[in-house]
Amino acid sequence: MFAGAAVYINFVEQPARLSRGIEPAVREWRPSYRIGTFMQAPLALIGSLAALVAWWFERRAGWLLGGILLFLVIPFTFLVIFPTNKRLGSAELDLRSEEAGQLLRRWGWLHAVRSVLSVAAFFVFLISLAGQM
Numbered sequence: 001m002f003a004g005a006a007v008y009i010n011f012v013e014q015p016a017r018l019s020r021g022i023e024p025a026v027r028e029w030r031p032s033y034r035i036g037t038f039m040q041a042p043l044a045l046i047g048s049l050a051a052l053v054a055w056w057f058e059r060r061a062g063w064l065l066g067g068i069l070l071f072l073v074i075p076f077t078f079l080v081i082f083p084t085n086k087r088l089g090s091a092e093l094d095l096r097s098e099e100a101g102q103l104l105r106r107w108g109w110l111h112a113v114r115s116v117l118s119v120a121a122f123f124v125f126l127i128s129l130a131g132q133m
Contacts, residue, residue, distance in 0.1 A: 002043040002070065003118035009036070010115050014108045023095040025104055030089055044073050044118075051125065062128025069121035073114045081110045 013032065017025040051067025054060075084107050087093060093100055 002040060002047055002073070003115070003122040005036070005040055005043065006073075006111065006115040006118050010108065010112050014111070018104065018108075022101040022104060026088060026093070026095050026100050029104060029107070033085060033089070041074070041077075044070055047121075048074075051121075054128075060128050060131075062124050062132075066121040066124035066128060069117050069124060073117050076113060076117070081107070081114075084110060 017028050017032075020028070048067045048071035051063045051070060055063035055067060084103055088100075088103050088107060093103070
């Protein structure tokens with residue numbers, strides 16, 4: 001579920017947001033980010049924990065690897081994306097500035113890393129479900 005939501009954001013929501021111009025895009029990003037956090041953070045945590053439980057019982061490396069890949073989106077978000085999120089959400093940010101556009105485009109690329117990690121985890125989980133890993 002996390003991978004699906006992350007990919008949707010990169011391929012649908014972010015391009016649609018950017019097509020409206022930077023000022024409206026940042027205005028739309030702010031509530032979208034807050035709402036998305038309440039969905040995506042628990043999905044990453046629950047998915048990671050479920051994978052570790054599956055690994056504990058089945059001892060298949062795929063569950064462990066997939067769980068680690070999915071879990072990595074959490075520290076990546078806090079350590080790498082959070083400073084960009086904080087600045088995009090700042091009341092001091094001039095929404096008509098070049099900085100606002102750069103921050104929003106940077107956020108899209110950083111979020112794409114989360115998408116890649118979660119899609120990789122998804123495929124590792126599929127391989128593990130098939131009993132191949």
